[in-house]
Ligand code: GDP
C-alpha cells in the first residue's frame with residue numbers, strides 16, 4: 063500500500079494547485095490501492111468521498127505542494143477512519159477484572175493472553191490466565207509454558223472438557239489467590255461456526271467478563287474483518303486486538319476493522335515475542351501506511367530501554383576507553399529488548415521498505431553472548447589479557463571456534479577505539495545518541 067501511495071502522490075507534486083480534476087485522478091489511484099490492500103469496499107467508498115470533500119475544501123498553503131497537501135489530507139482521514147485512540151482497559155474495583163479473549167484458531171489468542179498478562183504485570187497488576195481452550199491438551203500446556211516464562215499463574219483443569227466450568231473455577235481461583243485481573247484464553251475454530259460461538263457465549267454468560275476482546279490476525283486481511291463482523295454480532299465486543307501486524311504489509315485489516323465493526327483496536331501484536339504488544343495509535347498507523355515511518359514509536363521504544371543516567375555512565379566509560387565486554391553485553395541486551403535492530407530500523411522513514419527480505423536473527427547475538435558469558439569478569443573488563451590459552455578455554459566453554467573468539471575481540475577493540483574517538487571528539491555524535 064505504501065508504494066502505491068508514494069507513486070500516486072508523486073504524480074501530484076509539481077502541479078500548481080489542487081483542482082477537481084487532479085483530485086479525481088489521485089482518488090482513483092487511492093481507491094485502487096486500498097482495494098488491492100484488501101480494504102473492505104464499502105469502507106473504501108466512504109473514505110474516498112471523505113478525502114475528496116476535505117481536499118476540495120482545503121486551502122492550498124503556499125509552502126505546501128499540492129501533493130504534500132493531499133498526503134496530509136489522506137493521512138488525516140486515515141487517522142479518523144481508524145480512530146479515535148482507545149487503548150485503555152476498563153478495570154473494576156474490587157476485582158478481579160475479567161477479560162475474555164475470543165477469536166479464530168491461530169489468530170494469536172494464547173500468545174496475546176500472555177503478552178497482555180506480561181504488560182499488565184509490568185504495570186503493577188496481578189493477572190492470572192485461565193486455559194479455557196480444552197480442544198487439545200497441547201493448548202493448555204502452551205499457556206502453562208508461557209505463564210512460567212512470565213511468572214504469571216495459570217489456572218487449568220486437564221480432567222474436563224467443560225469450558226464454562228473451567229472459566230468459572232478460574233475466576234474463583236483468581237479471587238482466592240488475590241489476583242486482580244483474569245484473562246480467559248478461549249478455544250477457536252478454523253471458521254466461525256455455531257459450536258464455537260455457542261461455547262464462547264456460554265463462557266461469557268457464565269463469567270460476565272468486564273471486557274471482551276476479539277483477537278484478529280491482520281495477515282488475513284478482509285477475512286479477518288469479515289470474521290470480526292460475525293463475532294461482533296454474537297458477542298458484546300469491547301475491542302479488537304490485531305495480531306501479526308509485523309507480517310501485514312498491506313494494512314487492509316487495520317484500516318477496515320474499526321469502520322466495519324465500530325469497535326476500537328485496543329492493542330496490536332508486532333511479533334512473536336512476549337513484549338511485542340503495543341497500544342494502537344491511529345495517527346502513527348496512518349503515517350506508517352503512508353510510508354513516513356513511525357518515528358515516534360521508535361523513539362519511545364528506545365527511551366523505555368535506555369535510562370538517561372546509565373547512558374551518561376556508558377559515555378564516560380567510552381571516553382576513557384574503559385568500556386569492557388560486560389558493558390558491551392549490557393548494550394546488546396538493550397538492543398535485543400528494543401525488539402532487535404532490524405525491527406527498529408524498519409520503523410525508520412525511507413529505510414523500512416529497503417529491508418524487506420533481509421533478516422538478521424537473534425542467532426548472532428546469542429553466539430556473542432555465549433562467548434562473553436564464558437569469560438571471567440577480569441577478562442570481560444580487560445579483553446587485552448585474552449592470550450591464546452584463554453581464548454581456547456573460552457571457545458571450548460561456549461562451543462565455538464577459537465577464531466570466533468578472536469573475531470569478537472578484534473571487533474570489540476575496533477568499536478571501542480571508535481567510541482573513544484567519538485566520545486572525546488565533542489558532544490556531537492554521542493550526545494545525539496544519548497538522546498535516543
Ligand atoms: P491461538 O490459536 O489463537 O491461541 O493462536 P496462538 O497464540 O497459538 O498463535 C498462533 C501463532 O501465531 C503462533 O505461532 C504465534 O507465535 C503467532 N503469533 C501470535 N501473535 C503474533 C504476532 O503479533 N506476530 C507474529 N509474527 N506472530 C504472532
Ligand code: MG
Pocket residue numbers: 171172173195201247248
Ligand atoms: Mg490458543
